[in-house]
Amino acid sequence: MAFLIRTVSHSAEGREIVRARRVEGERLTVGRDPACDVHLTDLAVALRHLTVERDSGRLKVAVEPGLSVELNGRKASAGIIELATGGDILVASHALRFMPAAAGADEIDVAVERTGEGEVKLDKSAERLFTLAPVLPGKRGLAWLLALLVLAAGLAWPIKAYYDRREKAETFARFHADEIWSSGSLSSAHAGLKDNCTACHVKPFEAVRDTACKTCHTRVHDHADPFRLARAQPDLGRWRRIELAFKEKFDIPPGRCVECHTEHEGRQQMPATAQRFCADCHGDLKKKLPDTALPNAGDFGRSHPSFSPVLIAGWNGERPRLQRLSLAQRPQEDSGLKFPHDLHLSRSSGVAQMARRLGGRYGFGQALECKDCHDPAPDGARFQPVDMEQDCAMCHDLAFDRSGGTTRTLRHGEPAQVVAELRDFYRGRGAPLPSVLAPSARRRPGDAPDLHNRIQFARGPGSAERAIRSIFSPGGACFDCHRVESPPGGSLNFRIRPVAFPIRYLHKGWFDHRPHATQSCSSCHAAERSNAASDLLIPDVASCRTCHGGEGSSKPVPSSCAMCHDYHMDAGAPSMLIRQKVRGKKRETIVAGARR
Numbered sequence: 261m262a263f264l265i266r267t268v269s270h271s272a273e274g275r276e277i278v279r280a281r282r283v284e285g286e287r288l289t290v291g292r293d294p295a296c297d298v299h300l301t302d303l304a305v306a307l308r309h310l311t312v313e314r315d316s317g318r319l320k321v322a323v324e325p326g327l328s329v330e331l332n333g334r335k336a337s338a339g340i341i342e343l344a345t346g347g348d349i350l351v352a353s354h355a356l357r358f359m360p361a362a363a364g365a366d367e368i369d370v371a372v373e374r375t376g377e378g379e380v381k382l383d384k385s386a387e388r389l390f391t392l393a394p395v396l397p398g399k400r401g402l403a404w405l406l407a408l409l410v411l412a413a414g415l416a417w418p419i420k421a422y423y424d425r426r427e428k429a430e431t432f433a434r435f436h437a438d439e440i441w442s443s444g445s446l447s448s449a450h451a452g453l454k455d456n457c458t459a460c461h462v463k464p465f466e467a468v469r470d471t472a473c474k475t476c477h478t479r480v481h482d483h484a485d486p487f488r489l490a491r492a493q494p495d496l497g498r499w500r501r502i503e504l505a506f507k508e509k510f511d512i513p514p515g516r517c518v519e520c521h522t523e524h525e526g527r528q529q530m531p532a533t534a535q536r537f538c539a540d541c542h543g544d545l546k547k548k549l550p551d552t553a554l555p556n557a558g559d560f561g562r563s564h565p566s567f568s569p570v571l572i573a574g575w576n577g578e579r580p581r582l583q584r585l586s587l588a589q590r591p592q593e594d595s596g597l598k599f600p601h602d603l604h605l606s607r608s609s610g611v612a613q614m615a616r617r618l619g620g621r622y623g624f625g626q627a628l629e630c631k632d633c634h635d636p637a638p639d640g641a642r643f644q645p646v647d648m649e650q651d652c653a654m655c656h657d658l659a660f661d662r663s664g665g666t667t668r669t670l671r672h673g674e675p676a677q678v679v680a681e682l683r684d685f686y687r688g689r690g691a692p693l694p695s696v697l698a699p700s701a702r703r704r705p706g707d708a709p710d711l712h713n714r715i716q717f718a719r720g721p722g723s724a725e726r727a728i729r730s731i732f733s734p735g736g737a738c739f740d741c742h743r744v745e746s747p748p749g750g751s752l753n754f755r756i757r758p759v760a761f762p763i764r765y766l767h768k769g770w771f772d773h774r775p776h777a778t779q780s781c782s783s784c785h786a787a788e789r790s791n792a793a794s795d796l797l798i799p800d801v802a803s804c805r806t807c808h809g810g811e812g813s814s815k816p817v818p819s820s821c822a823m824c825h826d827y828h829m830d831a832g833a834p835s836m837l838i839r840q841k842v843r844g845k846k847r848e849t850i851v852a853g854a855r856r
Contacts, residue, residue, distance in 0.1 A: 261286045261314060261366060265298060268373040286314040290351060298372055304352035317363035318342050422464060444524040451527060473517045480828045486513035492548045494540040535811035538821035559810035560819050569765035569798055580760045592794040596759040598741050599793040604628050614655060622654055630781040641772045645761065648672050658737060661685060675754050679728055686724035728752050765798055769824040
């Protein structure tokens, strides 16, 4: 004997859902207690409200004392249901329908269904036991109250605090109400602006403008023209091109600082720029911008153009003419200086012998080395310009006379002063011709300045003029290192071509010598094979690729674009190097001042 309980419910769409289960035995309990065979979730139903028990060909219904049900439409506390005809029992909002069955049937079907929209309400005294409605406002009133509180705390209070701070300058308060609008902490670089929101958010309810960023970042400028930069972006669709055309027509530049530099992302540093950020545009730049003068550049190990340094290609009077030329063209530099590196770095020439003789005084080795003339800059990244008085005069001094204990030297870089000094010297001395002036009797660089042994006596009229012309002629002290422009006949207004060198050759990139300090200079610079100052001793791409490869390369130094290039290029190092605390470098112009 068993009861087959079919619980009937309905979905939101009105579809009927039936869940069936089997209860073994001849007795069925009904109530709110989960332990009952038929569990009814209605507060008007008692824990054990009634029982239904089989008795031969009928069912006996027994209700708990003091309770009642509707049995076949009539209120009753007990009753009989014939199996042959079946019957209905209504308990609060639930109906139990017993289906007709034969007298000896082993299974009786019972359908349980909720008949009302909600529960049958208890009386007021019972309702107070299960609800907070009597002590709370209505749902509508509570909703309006909470909405007003949200507006006051999240909008009105922060707005008032914002204007109060602007008027009263309450910058040292522990908490400002407008801080609840912040979406997160500032980055490490901007952490000092935590209590100064108006430094970036200049106007209320207005997005951060580029002008606010440039208030502090005064040296930052655009990577390129904003419209050309936008047209070079990858995957630029047709509608995007139409949008750019309208913006260009009405002069609305695309791309703001905050599109790349997002803030309130937590206290962290800006991550290093991935190679893809550059290569997406520059990898096929010629295809996107056919009129560009820039070559395509992608992975350094596979698709990087030849270096194009800025060098002095000529002179416009006293002013050097700078030009970017590819190393593939084997350019020559017009520095105005005569200087053979191979002679000075030789290990068997007279220069090497001189270095050994002067080694105790100046710290030279068995021969001259690069470090003997090239001194690193204070930051270590580059080298200071070579100075004649400090770097050359130890061997090539211009002494020509001694007065008491004072040695007189010709004024370097000032031809008119040299002429005046020699005229004055001969006017007051008779006619000795110092050996430093005479091509046939010049002392070897490095010799001790024994002036008495270095003077030839060339007396007679015109001695001063002959001495002046000799120093500016082949074999003379000035002619050996400088380009001399001779004056018209009868004049002594000799002119020395100015000398200048770029301080930075790779003006669109950055190179730091410090990580290469363990390498010998000759591993990158072929100075030992250079016999003219016009040779450009900058290594090419192939030389750098012996150690450097692209971002994912297996070379010893995987190198992304940001290692050498800065997005916002200026006269200093890329931002990646600045983040490594290389801020102390001197910002110099590209060309060292011209010297004569």
